[in-house]
Amino acid sequence: MSIYSLRGLNVRFCRQAYILAHVRAGVVPMPGRTKLRLSLCECSDQQLNSSRGYAINNTGATIDELNRLKPYLLAAITPLRSSHNNLYQMTGGSKCGVKNAELLQAKDCNISKRKNVTSDKKPCDGEGAGGSGSKKGAPSGGSIMGDDEATRKTRMLLALLAALGLGGLLLWLLTRRKQKVADSTECGTTAAIASTVPATSAELPKHVPYLLIGGGTAGFSAFRAIKSNDPRAKVLMITNESRKPYMRPPLSKELWYSAEKGEVTKDYRFKQWTGAERSLFFEPEEFFVDPTKLMETVNGGIAVAQGFTVKKIDPAKHIVTLADGYEITYDECLIATGCAPKSLDVFAQATPGVKEKVMVYRSPDDFERLKRYADEKKSITIVGNGFTGSELACSLANYAKDKKVKIYQIFPESGNMSKVLPTYLSNWTTAKVESMGVCVMPETSIKNAQRDEAALKLVLNNGKSLLTDVVVVCVGCEPNTSIALTSGLEVDKSLGGFVVNAELEARRNLFVAGDASCFYDPLLGRRRVEHHDHSVVSGRLAGENMVGKKKAYNHQSMFWSDLGPEVGYEGIGLVDASLRTVGVFALPTSNPEPRTDNLTETAVMEGGGSGSTVTVNPETPDVKCDPKDADEYGRGVIFYMKDDKIVGILLWNLFNRIGLARTIINQNKKYDDLNEVAKLFEIHA
Numbered sequence: 001m002s003i004y005s006l007r008g009l010n011v012r013f014c015r016q017a018y019i020l021a022h023v024r025a026g027v028v029p030m031p032g033r034t035k036l037r038l039s040l041c042e043c044s045d046q047q048l049n050s051s052r053g054y055a056i057n058n059t060g061a062t063i064d065e066l067n068r069l070k071p072y073l074l075a076a077i078t079p080l081r082s083s084h085n086n087l088y089q090m091t092g093g094s095k096c097g098v099k100n101a102e103l104l105q106a107k108d109c110n111i112s113k114r115k116n117v118t119s120d121k122k123p124c125d126g127e128g129a130g131g132s133g134s135k136k137g138a139p140s141g142g143s144i145m146g147d148d149e150a151t152r153k154t155r156m157l158l159a160l161l162a163a164l165g166l167g168g169l170l171l172w173l174l175t176r177r178k179q180k181v182a183d184s185t186e187c188g189t190t191a192a193i194a195s196t197v198p199a200t201s202a203e204l205p206k207h208v209p210y211l212l213i214g215g216g217t218a219g220f221s222a223f224r225a226i227k228s229n230d231p232r233a234k235v236l237m238i239t240n241e242s243r244k245p246y247m248r249p250p251l252s253k254e255l256w257y258s259a260e261k262g263e264v265t266k267d268y269r270f271k272q273w274t275g276a277e278r279s280l281f282f283e284p285e286e287f288f289v290d291p292t293k294l295m296e297t298v299n300g301g302i303a304v305a306q307g308f309t310v311k312k313i314d315p316a317k318h319i320v321t322l323a324d325g326y327e328i329t330y331d332e333c334l335i336a337t338g339c340a341p342k343s344l345d346v347f348a349q350a351t352p353g354v355k356e357k358v359m360v361y362r363s364p365d366d367f368e369r370l371k372r373y374a375d376e377k378k379s380i381t382i383v384g385n386g387f388t389g390s391e392l393a394c395s396l397a398n399y400a401k402d403k404k405v406k407i408y409q410i411f412p413e414s415g416n417m418s419k420v421l422p423t424y425l426s427n428w429t430t431a432k433v434e435s436m437g438v439c440v441m442p443e444t445s446i447k448n449a450q451r452d453e454a455a456l457k458l459v460l461n462n463g464k465s466l467l468t469d470v471v472v473v474c475v476g477c478e479p480n481t482s483i484a485l486t487s488g489l490e491v492d493k494s495l496g497g498f499v500v501n502a503e504l505e506a507r508r509n510l511f512v513a514g515d516a517s518c519f520y521d522p523l524l525g526r527r528r529v530e531h532h533d534h535s536v537v538s539g540r541l542a543g544e545n546m547v548g549k550k551k552a553y554n555h556q557s558m559f560w561s562d563l564g565p566e567v568g569y570e571g572i573g574l575v576d577a578s579l580r581t582v583g584v585f586a587l588p589t590s591n592p593e594p595r596t597d598n599l600t601e602t603a604v605m606e607g608g609g610s611g612s613t614v615t616v617n618p619e620t621p622d623v624k625c626d627p628k629d630a631d632e633y634g635r636g637v638i639f640y641m642k643d644d645k646i647v648g649i650l651l652w653n654l655f656n657r658i659g660l661a662r663t664i665i666n667q668n669k670k671y672d673d674l675n676e677v678a679k680l681f682e683i684h685a
């Protein structure tokens with residue numbers, strides 16, 4: 001087992017991004033471009049197949065991708081190996097283990113950043129000696145010198161290398177966490193270094209009573225329901241992420257308002273709009289049981305197997321198979337695999353150099369990466385006008401207020417949130433987003449993207465071009481249903497997601513909740529919902545059914561969104577701008593509504609029930625019903641109509657009324673005067 005550090009192999013980008021980009025593109029790495037060298041770790045097949053120990057697995061490439069690349073890499077080093085001209089083989093204490101690998105990578109990225117990717121210094125020189133303490137196959141070519149002089153120079157070089165190595169090690173220790181979770185600014189992927197907890201799947205239990213696939217909101221909510229009904233339950237959660245369960249909504253909102261330049265806190269603490277402080281994580285590290293000890297615990301609990309991907313389920317035999325072939329049997333299983341952000345063809349088919357500058361947004365790693373860009377770069381372009389794109393644009397503009405970075409938002413539609421808000425409100429919102437400092441470009445699409453040295457050149461449909469440092473693609477997400485095919489599970493053809501029955505069951509003892517579920521709503525028909533509240537409530541119901549409650553899912557879930565601290569809205573039912581809408585607004589006041597805490601997982605399920613009666617408030621508030629009159633939309637309520645019934649309600653800057661909105665939708669009846677219904681919401685209160 002050896003580490004080979006290659007000098008003089010002039011590849012274009014820093015190792016991670018370069019290799020990943022080429023693995024993904026399926027082409028051979030081409031030497032002879034610019035200045036950085038490639039260093040790589042050669043391991044046995046066994047190591048290659050374990051998620052630890054293979055340095056270039058830090059690229060985020062899958063084992064399949066690495067296997068495909070391996071012959072190219074070996075071919076690339078073969079000539080250098082034989083000539084020994086540029087090859088340092090590290091032996092002795094050196095291992096092709098994670099630590100050395102991380103060290104090499106961390107230093108590579110730092111150096112390339114400092115030198116702006118054009119350094120002709122050979123950063124690997126120091127790594128080789130520093131990492132191993134001994135060196136074989138020193139360069140035999142190069143300049144000719146006398147023995148003494150050569151010995152003296154070698155000693156000096158060794159001393160220098162040792163000092164560099166020590167310094168590097170210290171720096172690495174200090175910055176290890178940060179380096180682990182993110183790429184360098186120029187190093188492409190946002191993937192965390194591939195490591196698993198526990199170290200190998202063989203340490204996981206062979207059988208568990210409750211198995212949760214997916215480490216997100218729905219999965220964690222199911223755990224809570226299981227635990228409160230079966231206090232000694234032993235629950236194993238399997239997630240392909242490297243973190244314990246956390247919530248996503250603050251990633252595009254509150255975290256940016258709490259963020260300061262520099263490193264983020266370990267547990268991603270942030271202030272909610274209500275002023276209360278909390279962490280992104282549902283529970284602290286100590287809350288969780290060690291997965292290797294789960295089956296021995298007396299009181300049970302939840303253990304999280306981190307960094308493992310489920311590839312297949314055998315619903316008949318109750319077997320879950322991991323990517324490495326390890327099998328776990330279960331009594332009850334939940335699929336809560338959520339969804340994955342989509343990209344655009346223009347980027348999916350672009351060159352590796354372009355892809356390096358394009359990211360999606362869903363995880364804390366993405367937050368950290370984008371924050372670094374916001375701290376260091378000159379321009380960020382967000383593509384997409386939906387929830388994530390619009391929230392992020394506002395949050396970034398606020399974060400960037402006293403920074404040099406400019407925020408652009410591009411989308412082909414005519415205004416922000418156009419799929420949800422009626423046109424007049426979407427237009428108003430666009431103007432509001434602009435007033436927050438975002439350069440919004442509606443009716444704009446990207447025809448082509450080219451790498452222009454450090455930046456990206458986006459060629460737009462209007463003939464103009466935009467130079468930008470990074471593009472964040474926020475164009476929706478797709479449910480993670482790849483295991484459906486291998487497991488014989490049905491996916492809804494038009495909505496996506498695993499098809500489930502009223503009890504959220506796909507097959508007996510196999511449930512689905514959250515973004516990945518396609519469920520039947522008795523009132524509004526078959527649906528798939530990508531919102532926090534739905535994940536909490538469907539996860540909870542699935543958990544209850546896993547302990548045998550046999551409950552039907554008929555909760556009308558809500559969602560919310562915030563466009564900066566001044567605009568917030570909550571919605572329920574079919575909030576779809578293609579439906580007929582009726583909006584009732586009050587003029588803005590200097591007395592804004594106190595916000596709700598939607599992240600408190602217990603604050604759902606209130607109200608509802610078709611038996612509740614709606615009482616009309618006899619007061620006649622000075623409401624503005626005509627959108628043209630109300631050019632300032634302070635507070636209001638919008639009804640979404642289908643067959644003259646209210647099927648969706650959006651509360652604009654009105655909080656703590658979602659229970660009433662749920663009641664009205666559940667009544668499923670025709671109202672003669674919507675103005676009267678609007679009064680119930682006490683817009684002026």
Ligand SMILES: Cc1cc2nc3c(=O)[nH]c(=O)nc-3n(C[C@H](O)[C@H](O)[C@H](O)COP(=O)(O)OP(=O)(O)OC[C@H]3O[C@@H](n4cnc5c(N)ncnc54)[C@H](O)[C@@H]3O)c2cc1C
Nearest residue numbers: 214215216217218240248249310337338514515530531532
């Ligand atoms: C930036 C952002 C902001 C948001 N803001 C709001 C908001 O303000 N309001 C709102 O209502 N909603 C919001 N949402 C949506 C909300 O967060 C999601 O609906 C919710 O997280 C879905 O929960 P889930 O558990 O279904 O999926 P996820 O949270 O996506 O969890 C799925 C988990 O499964 C894992 N996984 C997938 N496949 C596998 C596999 N094969 N093996 C092992 N693990 C796997 C994933 O890695 C992930 O850990 C936001 C989402 C994002 C990204």
